[in-house]
Amino acid sequence: MNPEQQETLVQANETNGHLHTHGDNHDEGYYWSEEWWKHHGAHQPNSFWTKYVFSQDHKVISKQFLITAIVMAVVAMALSTFFRLQLGWPGQSFKILSFFLGKWAPNGVMAPDFYLSAITIHGTIMVFFVLTGGLSGTFSNLLIPLQVGARDMVSGFLNMLSFWFFFVSSCIMLLSLFIETGAASGGWTVYPPLSALPQAIAGSGLGMTLWLVSMVLFIFSALLGGINYVSTVLNARTKGMTMWRLPLTIWAFLVTAILGILSFPVLVGCMLLLIFDRGLGTSFYLSDIFINGQALHYSGGSPILYQHLFWFLGHPEVYIVLLPALGITSEVISVNARKPIFGYKAMVYSILVIGFLSFIVWGHHMFVTGMSPFLGSVFVFTTLLVAIPSAVKVFNYLATLWKANIQLTPAMLFAIGVVSFFISGGLTGLILANSALDINIHDTYFVVAHFHIVMGSSAIFGMFAGVYHWFPKMFGKMMNRKLGYAHFWLTIVSVYGVFFPMHFIGLSGVPRRYYSNESFAMFDSLTSINQVISLFAFLGAIAQFIFIFNFFYSMFRGRKATQNPWKANTLEWTTPVEHYHGNWTGAVPVVHRWPYDYGKPDGKKEDYIPQTVPLDPGEKDGGGH
Amino acid sequence: MTTLLICVVIILSVIFIARSIRVMELISELKPKDDVQEQHKENKWNARILLLFLIVMFIYFGYQTFSYAKYLLPVSASKEGAISDKMLWINFAVIGFVFVCTQILLFWFGYRYMYQKGKKAFFFTHNNKLEFYWTAVPTVVLLGLIGYGLKVWYDIMLKPVPENKMVIEIYARQFDFTARYAGKDNQLGYAYFKLIDGPNRLGIDSTDKASHDDILTTELHLPVNQPILLKMRSQDVIHSTYMPHFRVQMNNVPGMTTQFCFTPTITTEEMRKITKNPKFDYIMVCNKVCGAAHFGMKMNVVVESPEQFNQWLGGQQTFIASMRQQKSTMAMK
Structure with missing residues (x-):
């Protein structure tokens, strides 16, 4: 190539501002055209390694995320059943514990050290590996390119890297369960000084180091993923796909990715300082400590600084977990209610407002930590404001269901579950956000009940809704419906069975993270409630095996899916059932309307109009009549 | 051997389930059945269960609310707790109302608007008036709750701490609490972690005159109706001073002093009558995970009349006296 040619190419690149491959000079829109497919479609990856392992295809990466997350979730769930055994029947010997835990359960009784490790790793895996990596990793990856009309993520390579960082960090987190001194055990928030000093607790030794290494790798993965998601949504949309024609899933994933990009780097900083304090003798978080008969040299640091940095991520993290679930719920509810989502724009604005507010509320985790009470009152104000967009979302869901024509598929049932949990857990949030009330219920089981319902269960139900709904797209097979119903009903019963009574335990003043309540006579009467909770927890755990069985069985033996099994409008259902790298075999379809034209009174027989159908003359878009 | 058997049984039963589902599917493929019709039937069932779930859920929640009410904390034993308790119940009334209404609508709609073939849903995309109201009403209610809170x-x-407060330090370490009364001068003597040495386990500076009349105890006694200013410190990791009966909680953070001011209003004796439990005792528990024995870290708390309190405190040794005694026993050895 001579310099002149090179210059024209650079100019063309600048004016087009679009994705090019191999530096070819093409018209704008080439990426979405049939010519692209003719040129690239022939080069499908066909070796085992490039197709299934080091694949750069977003659909494969999405499945990799999902299956890794399922494995991690099984581990976290197993840990929770183990510590529910201890909490329901403290001090009793269980063969199953000595079988699985070995030296961590001498004579079948869980050791206090292991109890703390178990809750720490349970929380870490669930929040980060299942509901952040698993949820965003699976559905942002699967749906962003398919629903905006892109051939793939803008950088397939970074996307692949994102998964492999996630995979390695998952392995390290699991590995940390098998070391001599035990896994990290300061709770999932790992507050220093406890997490910084191996003298304070055995788990703060090598276990904590592995935890930190794993988390730093995890954050790399989340950032690589997030940058890709944002750039794909902003740059790779097909013709006609304006921002106001994006499905709510995409809006939710976009805001989630932005929250992650803005907050995860702060967590890396937070973790690095902790690594320095642990290894290099700095005093960012530590000061005036006397332990094991020895005055330590640390001076001038503040444990409160750690909490500020941690929760600056920690609170947006709650929405990183929740927003994708709400996005999926919006889509699933609209499709299965055969009715447009009510107040599409209000839904988008509330996602944006929740995203913004999530950055200025972190202090509500710290009302009684010694933070200035005046600062506390500012956080009360901002936190309670979050309830307004949340209320709007709930009312909009209810209005969508009103006078609908509801298909209660397993996905739809789970979506209804999400809304139910979002209400129940969101309302107790009003109590916790009120600092004066928080004094007495801070760090009690009331908090445990609250966030397990609003964040844990909502998000995991959102994930289930997504899996049942998009399984045909992922694997080209249908999941078994009846097993899906059984899974849903057993799970929702056990979620309320486990977490509703916990509110009462919290209001009786029982602190969280207690290995047993036996030291306190005032908690003796609560034993029977704890046993009921444990029984529901076991029921919930068993129910998940129905799902896992259904998942893997249907993957291989399920009924073959049709191209658009739910009669949905969005673009992913215009791709062939078989997967191709490049998604559409031919040109990417052009979008003509918003994604929620269900039940539009147009005199036609079908009650849905895909986004690719041009507007009739005189027809208004976006639900206008 | 048993383990092996259990594994074999589990694997076999998974295979069994997989095979039987396969058989069922093959049978259903043989019988040409209308899948749409089938789904319609399932729909009806699920809609009914939605309704049933709603009813059972409310019965179960109601049952819990009534039968667990006796386990909740008794009336607040402090002035501050009484006002926050009142607010708690007002808040619960508001959220309880919203909870019941929205859950009923959610599950009822799920049942009422089940799929009907050939029917089209009501095409209802937005309604500015409706949306305005359900943004404005929650906003007004929330502003009220925020203001009250x-x-x-x-x-x-x-609020400024009352002049007549009594200063007490709560010193936490793995895994116990120590109380330090400020003594006659109502001033805590200076303390520093590098001065911690054998019996002087709080690191109190004995050259500071204010420390001489300080009194260290392992039980917390409080005179009723006396404003108490608690000063929290920690020796090693973060702990939390939590006294649920007084609605008092504040973290003990190494490297800094935190505080909480409250006025106990009910003596232990009176509370025993209120709770009808002759063994009732106030308690302070640690509420921030602080190590393997976190779950047993506590201190007994007694609220009594000022006379009883003064008598008890008079019987305790001052810091300087205990240091002198320690020294003399050392010298004797």
């Missing part, structure tokens, strides 16, 4: 928060945490 901030007022109570101010009264508990930000």
Whole structure:
């Protein structure tokens, strides 16, 4: 190539501002055209390694995320059943514990050290590996390119890297369960000084180091993923796909990715300082400590600084977990209610407002930590404001269901579950956000009940809704419906069975993270409630095996899916059932309307109009009549 | 051997389930059945269960609310707790109302608007008036709750501490609490972690005159109706001073002093009558995970009349006296 040619190419690149491959000079829109497919479609990856392992295809990466997350979730769930055994029947010997835990359960009784490790790793895996990596990793990856009309993520390579960082960090987190001194055990928030000093607790030794290494790798993965998601949504949309024609899933994933990009780097900083304090003798978080008969040299640091940095991520993290679930719920509810989502724009604005507010509320985790009470009152104000967009979302869901024509598929049932949990857990949030009330219920089981319902269960139900709904797209097979119903009903019963009574335990003043309540006579009467909770927890755990069985069985033996099994409008259902790298075999379809034209009174027989159908003359878009 | 058997049984039963589902599917493929019709039937069933679930859920929640009410904390034993408790029940009334209404609508709609073939849903995309109301009403209610909450928060945490307060330090370490009364001068003597040495386990500076009349105890006694200013410190990791009966909680953070001011209003004796439990005792528990024995870290708390309190405190040794005694026993050895 001579310099002149090179210059024209650079100019063309600048004016087009679009994705090019191999530096070819093409018209704008080439990426979405049939010519692209003719040129690239022939080069499908066909070796085992490039197709299934080091694949750069977003659909494969999405499945990799999902299956890794399922494995991690099984581990976290197993840990929770183990510590529910201890909490329901403290001090009793269980063969199953000595079988699985070995030296961590001498004579079948869980050791206090292991109890703390178990809750720490349970929380870490669930929040980060299942509901952040698993949820965003699976559905942002699967749906962003398919629903905006892109051939793939803008950088397939970074996307692949994102998964492999996630995979390695998952392995390290699991590995940390098998070391001599035990896994990290300061709770999932790992507050220093406890997490910084191996003298304070055995788990703060090598276990904590592995935890930190794993988390730093995890954050790399989340950032690589997030940058890709944002750039794909902003740059790779097909013709006609304006921002106001994006499905709510995409809006939710976009805001989630932005929250992650803005907050995860702060967590890396937070973790690095902790690594320095642990290894290099700095005093960012530590000061005036006397332990094991020895005055330590640390001076001038503040444990409160750690909490500020941690929760600056920690609170947006709650929405990183929740927003994708709400996005999926919006889509699933609209499709299965055969009715447009009510107040599409209000839904988008509330996602944006929740995203913004999530950055200025972190202090509500710290009302009684010694933070200035005046600062506390500012956080009360901002936190309670979050309830307004949340209320709007709930009312909009209810209005969508009103006078609908509801298909209660397993996905739809789970979506209804999400809304139910979002209400129940969101309302107790009003109590916790009120600092004066928080004094007495801070760090009690009331908090445990609250966030397990609003964040844990909502998000995991959102994930289930997504899996049942998009399984045909992922694997080209249908999941078994009846097993899906059984899974849903057993799970929702056990979620309320486990977490509703916990509110009462919290209001009786029982602190969280207690290995047993036996030291306190005032908690003796609560034993029977704890046993009921444990029984529901076991029921919930068993129910998940129905799902896992259904998942893997249907993957291989399920009924073959049709191209658009739910009669949905969005673009992913215009791709062939078989997967191709490049998604559409031919040109990417052009979008003509918003994604929620269900039940539009147009005199036609079908009650849905895909986004690719041009507007009739005189027809208004976006639900206008 | 048993383990192996259990594994074999589990694997076999998974295979069995997989095979039987396969058989069922093959049978259903043989019989040409209308899948749409089938789905319609399932739909009806699920809609009914939605309704049933709603009813059972409310019965179960109601049952819990009534039968677990006796386990909740008794009336607040402090002035501050009484005002926040009142707010708690008002808040619960508001959220309880919203909870019941929205859950009923959600599950009822799920049942009422089940799929009907050939029917089209009502094409209802937005309604500005409706949306305005359901944004404005929650906003007004929330502003009310915020204002009320901030007022109570101010009264508990930000109001100037009363002149006649009694200063007590709560010193936490793995895994116990120590109380330090400020003594006659109502001033805590200076303390520093590098001065911790054998019996002087709080690191109190004995050259500071204010420390001489300080009194260290392992039980917390409080005179009733006397404003108490608790000063929290920690020796090693973060702990939390939590006294649920007084609605008092504040973290003990190494490297800094935190505080909480409250006035106990009910003596232990009176509370025993209120709770009808002759063994009732106030308690302070650690509420921030602080190590393997976190779950047993506590201190007994007694609220009594000022006379009883003064008698008890008079019987305790001052810091300087205990240091002198320690020294002399050392010298004798």
